[in-house]
Amino acid sequence: MATNPLRLRTKNYRQVAAIEIILIFLVLTLGDFVRSLKLPAAPSIINTILLLAEAIYVLLLLQLSNFLNPNKRANLWLRSAFVIIIALSVVALNPFVEIVSDKTPWLIAVHIVLCSVECYLIALGLMDIYDVELHITERLWGSVAIYLLIAIGWASFYEIFVLINPASLGVGLEPGYQTYSESLYYSLCSISGTGSVYTNPAHFIRNFALIEAVWGVLFLVMLIGRLFSLPSNSSK
Secondary structure, three states: OOOOOOOOOOOOHHHHHHHHHHHHHHHHHHHHHHHHOOOOOHHHHHHHHHHHHHHHHHHHHHHHHHHHOOOHHHHHHHHHHHHHHHHHHHHHHOOOOOOOOOOHHHHHHHHHHHHHHHHHHHHHHHHHHOOOOOOHHHHHHHHHHHHHHHHHHHHHHHHHHHHHOOOOOOOOOOOOHHHHHHHHHHHHHHHHOOOOOOOOOOHHHHHHHHHHHHHHHHHHHHHHHHHHHOOHHHHO
16 A cells, blocks of 8 residues: 655654755755746746645644644644645745735745744754654654754745845845745755855854854764763664
8 A cells, every 4th residue: 555755654754854855955956947948937837846845844844743742732833833834825926826016025924934833843853853762763864854954944044034135145036936945055055064155145144154053063963972872772
């Protein structure tokens, strides 16, 4: 019997990490690929891709929250937040009809709610992967999944400021796919310490990038320290 690759039947961090990697790949590459084809409907196709990626991501977060915190009241709040995120995104990025002329306020609202949810799930995920009861293999995959979630969460955070000031990264960006894909790119560069092509970001963006970079290093240091501090029978 075939299983749905987007449905988590258990707290499968390996599956979560794989879906996150695919979504990051989609956001960073497919928009530029579609634009390179110079199709008349390119903006609508790009918005469709972005909405689809967001819907899959929201579904992933919702399922992950059910495993990390089975509290019904908390999950009811999360479901309401996810409905708000999708509804606002459809209004701002509708690929079939232009609902609003200025999508910026709607996208800012999307990422404020999304960033709040991501922070909550990152906190739950960190507590879970440092649990002594967790198998070492699941702990490692969980670390990958939470590490990527941190990077995506920072992207949402950057996106808020880039939407408020489109020149925050040093270049003008159009609200929507451009601002989010570049925010995600900047976040991944910052947390990995690889450095980005943006050499003149706004002062506050540069400072937040430094905080994210330090956070990324501390995450790895704490994970390694945790692995070495575990009793030998926890890896069996």
